[in-house]
Amino acid sequence: MAVLNEEQRMLRDGAEAWALDRAPVTALRRLRELDGQTGFDPDLYAEMAEMGWTGILVPEEFGGSDFGHLSLGLIVERLGRTLLPSPLIDSAVAAVGALRLAGNAAQQERFLPALASGELVAVLALDEDRRHPQRQVALAAERDGDGWRLSGVKRPVPFGMAAGLFIVPARTTDGVALFLVDGDAAGLDRRALREVLPRGAAILSFDNVAVGPDALLSPPGEGQGVLDRVLDRACICQAAEMLGAAVQAFETTLDYLKTRKQFGRIIGQFQALQHRAANLYAELELTRSAVEAALAALDEDGDDIPVLASLAKALAGDTLRRMATEMIQLHGGIGMTDEHDAGFYLKRARVADMSFGNAAFHRERYARLCGY
Amino acid sequence: MADDVEQGFRAEVAEWLKANFPASLAYKNPQPYHNDGALADADADFQLWLRRIADKGWGAVTWAPEYGGAGLTRAHEAVINQEMARIGAFNPNRSYGMMMLGPTLLEYADDEQKLRFLPGIAKGTVRWCQGFSEPGAGSDLASLQTKCIDQGDHWLVNGQKIWTSGANHAHWCFCLVRTDTSRKQAGISFLLIDMSSPGVEARPITLISGTTHFAEVFLTDVQVPKENIVGGVNQGWAVAKRLLQFERDSLAGNRAEAPSLAPLAKRYIGEDADGRIADPDLRRRLILNSMRSRAYSQTFQRAAREAKAGTGTSPALSAVKNLGSDVSQERGELIVEILGNRGLGWEGGGFEPDELEATRAWLHSKAYSIYGGSFEIQNNITAKRVLNLPDYQ
Numbered sequence: 001m002a003v004l005n006e007e008q009r010m011l012r013d014g015a016e017a018w019a020l021d022r023a024p025v026t027a028l029r030r031l032r033e034l035d036g037q038t039g040f041d042p043d044l045y046a047e048m049a050e051m052g053w054t055g056i057l058v059p060e061e062f063g064g065s066d067f068g069h070l071s072l073g074l075i076v077e078r079l080g081r082t083l084l085p086s087p088l089i090d091s092a093v094a095a096v097g098a099l100r101l102a103g104n105a106a107q108q109e110r111f112l113p114a115l116a117s118g119e120l121v122a123v124l125a126l127d128e129d130r131r132h133p134q135r136q137v138a139l140a141a142e143r144d145g146d147g148w149r150l151s152g153v154k155r156p157v158p159f160g161m162a163a164g165l166f167i168v169p170a171r172t173t174d175g176v177a178l179f180l181v182d183g184d185a186a187g188l189d190r191r192a193l194r195e196v197l198p199r200g201a202a203i204l205s206f207d208n209v210a211v212g213p214d215a216l217l218s219p220p221g222e223g224q225g226v227l228d229r230v231l232d233r234a235c236i237c238q239a240a241e242m243l244g245a246a247v248q249a250f251e252t253t254l255d256y257l258k259t260r261k262q263f264g265r266i267i268g269q270f271q272a273l274q275h276r277a278a279n280l281y282a283e284l285e286l287t288r289s290a291v292e293a294a295l296a297a298l299d300e301d302g303d304d305i306p307v308l309a310s311l312a313k314a315l316a317g318d319t320l321r322r323m324a325t326e327m328i329q330l331h332g333g334i335g336m337t338d339e340h341d342a343g344f345y346l347k348r349a350r351v352a353d354m355s356f357g358n359a360a361f362h363r364e365r366y367a368r369l370c371g372y
Numbered sequence: 373m374a375d376d377v378e379q380g381f382r383a384e385v386a387e388w389l390k391a392n393f394p395a396s397l398a399y400k401n402p403q404p405y406h407n408d409g410a411l412a413d414a415d416a417d418f419q420l421w422l423r424r425i426a427d428k429g430w431g432a433v434t435w436a437p438e439y440g441g442a443g444l445t446r447a448h449e450a451v452i453n454q455e456m457a458r459i460g461a462f463n464p465n466r467s468y469g470m471m472m473l474g475p476t477l478l479e480y481a482d483d484e485q486k487l488r489f490l491p492g493i494a495k496g497t498v499r500w501c502q503g504f505s506e507p508g509a510g511s512d513l514a515s516l517q518t519k520c521i522d523q524g525d526h527w528l529v530n531g532q533k534i535w536t537s538g539a540n541h542a543h544w545c546f547c548l549v550r551t552d553t554s555r556k557q558a559g560i561s562f563l564l565i566d567m568s569s570p571g572v573e574a575r576p577i578t579l580i581s582g583t584t585h586f587a588e589v590f591l592t593d594v595q596v597p598k599e600n601i602v603g604g605v606n607q608g609w610a611v612a613k614r615l616l617q618f619e620r621d622s623l624a625g626n627r628a629e630a631p632s633l634a635p636l637a638k639r640y641i642g643e644d645a646d647g648r649i650a651d652p653d654l655r656r657r658l659i660l661n662s663m664r665s666r667a668y669s670q671t672f673q674r675a676a677r678e679a680k681a682g683t684g685t686s687p688a689l690s691a692v693k694n695l696g697s698d699v700s701q702e703r704g705e706l707i708v709e710i711l712g713n714r715g716l717g718w719e720g721g722g723f724e725p726d727e728l729e730a731t732r733a734w735l736h737s738k739a740y741s742i743y744g745g746s747f748e749i750q751n752n753i754t755a756k757r758v759l760n761l762p763d764y765q
Contacts, residue, residue, distance in 0.1 A: 002674070003681040254759055269764045274755035281754055282695050285687035289670035311663055367659045371634045372649055 002292045008071050014051060015078040022047065023084040025341045028198070031085060037161040037192040039200020040086045049118025054092045057100070062112035069093075069233065069298040073240040073291070080244025083348050085199050087121050087159040089241065094234040095122035098167050102178060102218040102226045111165065111180070122165035124230070125154035125181075125204050132357040139206060141170035141177055148216070150179065150209040158355065160202025161192050167217065168206075169227055174220035178227060185209050196347040232309035235356045236294040239309075239316035242352045243284075243291050246316070246323040249345045250280055253327045273330065280323060287312075287319040307369050310362035317352070317359030324349040373447045381448060385455045392424045399460035410541045411499070422464040422496050431465035432474065432494035439478075439486060440494025468537065469493035469500040471622045473546050476615040480562075480603040489544075489564065503533040503547035503565070503589060504612065511749050513548070514557045514609065518591060520549035527563065527601075529571075529594040535743070539574040539587035542567050546615075552606050562608035564600040565591070581735035582718070619744055620689050629669040630703060633658055637710050658706055665699045668692075690745075690753040697740035697747060704737035 004012065022044060031041060048054060056072045058064020076089060096115050099108055114120035128138050139152030150170055157166070166181045181188065187209040193201040218226045254277060257268035267273060294308040302308070324345040328335035335342040353359055373381070394417035411419065425431050428442065433449040435441025442448075456462060474493045477486055492498030509516040518531025529549055539545070545565045552559030565572065571594040576584035603611040634649065637658060642650040649655040671687055678686045707730045708715035715731050717723035741747040755761045 003677050254761075257761060265765065266762050268761040271752070271755075271764065274759075274761050275748070275751040277759055277761065278691065278694075278751035278754035281688075281759060282691040285671060285691055286664065286667045286695060289674045289687075290667040292674060293670045311666060314663060315667055363656075363659055363663070366663060367648075367655070370632060370662065372632075372637075372655055372659050372662070 002070060002296070004070075004074070007067065008074060011056075011067070011071050012074040012078065015053075015075040018047070018051065019078050019082055019084070023079060023082050025082050025344060028083050028085060028344060031198045036198075037200060037202075039159050039162065039198045042162075044084070045086055045088075045121075046118055048086065048088065049116075053088060054118040055116030057092060057096045058112050058116040059100070062108065063116040064112070069236065070292075070295040073237055073295040076237050076241040077244035077247075077291075080241035081248035083197075083245060083344055085197070087123060087163070087200075089234060089237045090123040090159055091115060091121045091163075093237045094124050094230055095165070095167055097230045097233045098124070098178065098217060098226065101229055102222075106214065107180065107217065120165060121159060121163045122167060123157060123159050123163045124234070125157045125160065125166045125168045126231075126356070127156060127354075128152070128154055132354070132361050137169050137171045137176050139168065139170045141172050141179065143172075144210060147210060147212045148179065150181065150206040150211065153203065153205050155203040156193050156195065156201035157204050159200045160204055161190055161200045166204065169223055172220040176223035176227065177216060177220040178218035178223040179211055180215045180217050181206075181209060181211060185211065195351065197344065197351055199351065228306065231356050232305050233298060235309045235313040235362070236291070236298060238352060238355055239287075239291045239312040240295060242316040242320045242349070243287055245345060245348055245352070246284060246287065246320040249320070249323045249327045249342075250277075250284055252341070253277075253323075253330050256331055276326065276330070280326060283319050283322065287315045290315045307366060310366040310369070313357065314359040314362040314366065317349075317362070320345075320349040321353060321359075373445070378447070378451060382451050382455060385452050386458075388428070389455055389459060389461055392421075392428075393456075393459065393461045394418075394421050397421060397461070400462075411496070418464060425464055426495035426497070429494070430463070431496050432470065432490075435474070435478070435490065435494055438491075440491035465494070465496040467493070467496065467499060468502055469498065472502065472615050472618045473500050475618050476546075476611060477602065479614060480611045484599070485564075485602060492543075498544060499538065499542045501536050501539045501542035501545050501567070501587075501589075503536055503539075503545045505535045506532060507534050511746055513612075514560065516548055516550060516560065518547070518549045519553075520551050520561060520563060520596075522551070523595075526598060527596040529563070529565065529591045529596055531591050533589040533591070534577075535586050536574070536589045537586055539567070539589050540576055540584075542574075545572075545589065546602075548608055548612055551608075555606075557609040558606055560608040560612065561605050562602045562611040563596060564602065565594065565596055569594050569596070571595075579736070580738070581732045583732070583736065616745070620693060630665050630700075632662060633703070633706060633710065634662075636707070640710050640712065640714070654706070654709060657702075661699065661702050661706055664695075665703065668695050668699050671695065688754055688758040690750040690758070693744065694741070694747050694750045694754075700740055701737045704734040708734045 027041065027044065052065055053072070053075055055064030056067045057069065059066050072093065079086065079088070092115065096112065099111055103111070111120065111122065115122060139150065139154060141148045141150050150168065154168065164183045166183065168179045168181050169176055170179055187207045189205040189207065191203045193203060195201050257273055257277060258266060260267045290312040294312040297305050297308045324342070327342045327345055331340065331342055334340050396417045429437060429440065430442055430452060432439070432441040433444050433452060434446060435443070437443045470493055474490060477489060481489070493500070504513060506516050506518060518529065518533065521528045531549070533547065536545070545567055547563045547565050549561055549563045550559055551561040567574070571592040573590045574587045575590070577586045577588060578584055579586065637649045637654065641654070644650050649658065671692060675686045675692070711727055711730060714723060714727045717728050717731060719728060745753070756763070
């Protein structure tokens with residue numbers, strides 16, 4: 001655990017208490033049963049906003065606290081333990097990050113206060129189909145008078161059914177640009193996707209969507225650079241959430257090893273299982289180090305943020321997937337049942353790995369950055 | 373230390389180092405001087421440097437002056453280390469005595485023993501070796517059988533020790549012996565044996581890497597004075613466990629991040645049209661090792677920060693040691709694979725010195741997961757002490 005200041009300790013303890021009370025895994029189960037398209041519980045999100053979490057990365061002049069990424073990381077790690085679906089990373093990290101890095105004064109004034117208060121949910125419309133794009137944005141933007149017209153498809157867009165604002169990377173003749181597109185824009189069609197876990201994912205179809213000059217967040221040629229920096233922030237916070245999920249998967253499994261009896265003994269007495277648990281513990285510690293180093297680098301504005309972001313996201317992806325797989329295996333048959341939580345961890349591992357670039361994508365990115 | 377006091381001390385240290393550190397040793401890897409080889413074989417400047425450090429009391433900065441130290445605080449020690457690192461200097465007094473025995477004696481020895489043995493460690497004049505493992509007692513150390521019988525005015529010791537690092541150059545040995553055959557752990561004593569005693573014979577063991585770092589030690593009717601037991605008769609297991617903690621601490625010690633293997637790989641294997649290491653399979657494994665290696669050094673930095681701040685949940689050393697041996701052993705394999713046929717040399721012409729050294733290092737690296745508590749024993753410790761998993765019953 002990182003060395004924390006007083007304010008960070010309070011945030012962490014607050015998140016811990018709130019999550020225990022309001023966000024157990026049953027909250028995820030309930031959302032699934034509701035079969036809604038929102039993908040998160042707006043009342044819970046309002047409570048999170050009330051506690052200031054949606055404004056942690058927003059400057060004070062726009063209604064936030066500007067406490068920094070380590071603070072937010074502590075919260076998402078705690079929420080990750082019980083897999084609470086919420087657009088906190090998508091909206092309060094990625095969208096806020098994009099507006100802070102690239103937004104002009106008018107754009108910041110218009111959107112940052114609403115994002116900080118939680119009234120507005122904004123998300124990146126990033127992936128276009130099977131893979132995270134590697135500098136291959138297909139959705140096209142063409143100039144139309146002093147504005148633009150957008151055509152193409154984005155999918156899956158997490159929390160895309162509920163979001164009021166999208167940040168859309170688009171290809172222009174002069175390189176990638178970022179646009180702010182209102183959720184109600186004419187010509188924008190949203191269709192709900194039902195995925196293995198609820199996160200309100202949507203297919204967004206842009207059919208000649210007209211936007212004004214004030215919708216341009218990052219001009220052609222500059223969009224990719226901004227997007228990379230936004231994704232670093234999102235990746236690192238996503239990795240913190242995945243670390244939380246992995247910690248809980250491990251602890252639940254460890255409890256089971258200490259209670260389940262077979263052959264007349266507690267199965268945790270078997271050395272084969274003890275050593276698997278010890279190896280998993282070591283992986284968790286390694287992942288925690290990478291995540292905390294990356295969060296700290298964001299707050300210190302270090303030079304090696306891209307390398308540390310890819311390291312953290314790739315390690316968290318591998319560790320959570322391995323942990324969730326072992327969670328099912330070590331629980332045996334009960335772990336395969338829908339009634340048990342283990343399956344949720346496996347599903348979250350896959351979904352979270354695919355968010356903002358999977359482990360393979362980030363290994364390759366790390367390799368390029370480090371000269372391999 | 374207040375800031376101004378620290379600044380003053382720092383200036384003093386820098387000045388002393390400037391006057392006393394032999395320039396010829398700057399940025400030299402001090403490893404070859406440690407433990408292996410007799411001090412007399414070390415170069416003259418190294419011996420001079422050790423003498424100067426010893427006279428200053430900085431061989432054991434935090435120990436009391438009567439024990440050969442300087443009686444300073446950890447904060448002072450940190451300043452000294454920082455100032456040394458700044459000019460490529462190093463503490464020449466790194467030894468098994470400093471690393472393991474000294475701190476153990478400070479906790480368990482009586483006053484007379486401390487006065488007798490600590491100064492030699494602090495000054496670097498007396499070299500120690502560790503007589504723990506036996507042919508029949510490796511991972512199951514407490515099953516050791518070296519007999520130690522009370523002869524009234526002395527102990528009589530008979531048995532065999534193995535994997536004793538540096539035994540052929542050591543002056544003394546800290547040894548675990550059996551003073552009671554009816555109880556396992558509770559029959560063990562911690563005994564200090566003069567290696568020049570009649571009946572002590574050390575025979576070097578040649579390892580797969582060709583080095584003779586380790587030795588077997590044969591103890592035949594060795595007479596040891598009664599006052600050489602530390603911590604009391606049959607109380608040696610507690611002393612040994614504490615000493616093993618000091619050993620683990622130093623084995624898991626802060627490692628700088630290993631340099632990237634990408635330049636070496638590109639030199640030996642070449643690049644594809646896209647500037648990548650030309651062998652994609654090896655490239656992928658190099659990337660994985662680099663990532664784990666980086667996270668491993670991040671784990672160290674985190675542990676150091678947490679220890680300094682006193683926040684409780686630092687990663688367990690047993691797990692850290694296993695991560696470290698895993699990462700380093702894989703690195704050794706990768707280097708030899710990069711070298712290809714040039715990684716198969718043993719000695720002589722036709723190979724670069726770096727190539728030969730890399731091959732030997734690869735072979736030596738297999739010991740990382742065996743010494744200081746094997747990979748499996750570390751996992752037992754993690755399972756029991758960290759994860760609180762139950763014993764097999």
